[in-house]
Amino acid sequence: MTTRRKTSTAAARPAVSSRTHAAAATPRTVATAAVPEPGPLDPADLPVRPGEDPWTAEEVVELRDELTAEAQRLSLEIDTAEAAISGMMRDSGDGAGDDQVDAGTKNISREHELALANNARDMLAQTERALGRLKGTGFGLCESCGNAVGKARLQAFPRATLCVQCKAKQERR
Template identity: 45%
Template sequence: MVVKDGEQPWTQAELDEVLADLHEHRDRLVGIMEEQERDLSLLMRDPGDGAGNDQADVGATNFERDHELTLMSGERGMLEQIDRALSRIGDGTYGVCESCAQPIGKMRVMAFPRATLCLSCKQQAEKRGAR
């Protein structure tokens, strides 16, 4: 795996730590998503407009559904990032910026194992997104 100039090469222990973090985070996300899917399934079965449900009940149910869908979307995105990082470790491209093809930096990757952009490219992407 690549490193920036002046950084020490990756050790097996460091790579094992990153892999363990990614797998642990992935397992936790899968558990959260399974729970969210169960909750959402219950909310979807409740039409929210049956006898005894007033407009406030219907509104609360709809809000809960939207909230669960939003959470699931975010979790799904993180899961995709983790899977992408694991795939990149497997194919030897982990730690290489997807934008400029330069090393991301070992410290950044260790702090944020799902990182796919170096700090400079990430800042540029955030500026473009803010416009």
């Protein structure tokens, strides 16, 4: 596994919000446009694999509630990471007298927080997309082959967009 090394911390700065530290610490709410309101979804319209029971209204509501809670948790996680990054960036110029180990530790901490924030942003985008698909069309269908992803798979991982076979093919590449 190869890792990329950043030559300067300036490359990391665009990912940091320009908000103040106090504003970054306040939790953001998930926008109603990003997280669709529950719609008149007929659970019978959701695809299932052969041998699986059809979706019930309670299961769909539980899945939607789980995705909504996950979106809110991820938004809070992003805000927390941005606040930490903002604090690190603000304190980075205060390294007078730091030796190389201290400077390296600060860089590693900053890169770790950036990675956490970026991962949370990716997961939030996937979660919001799953909520949109759940309300609209396409939820439960494999984006590669068009077959059902599977009810059990979606209950375990609601952001899944590929069936097990297509996901295995993707991972082999």
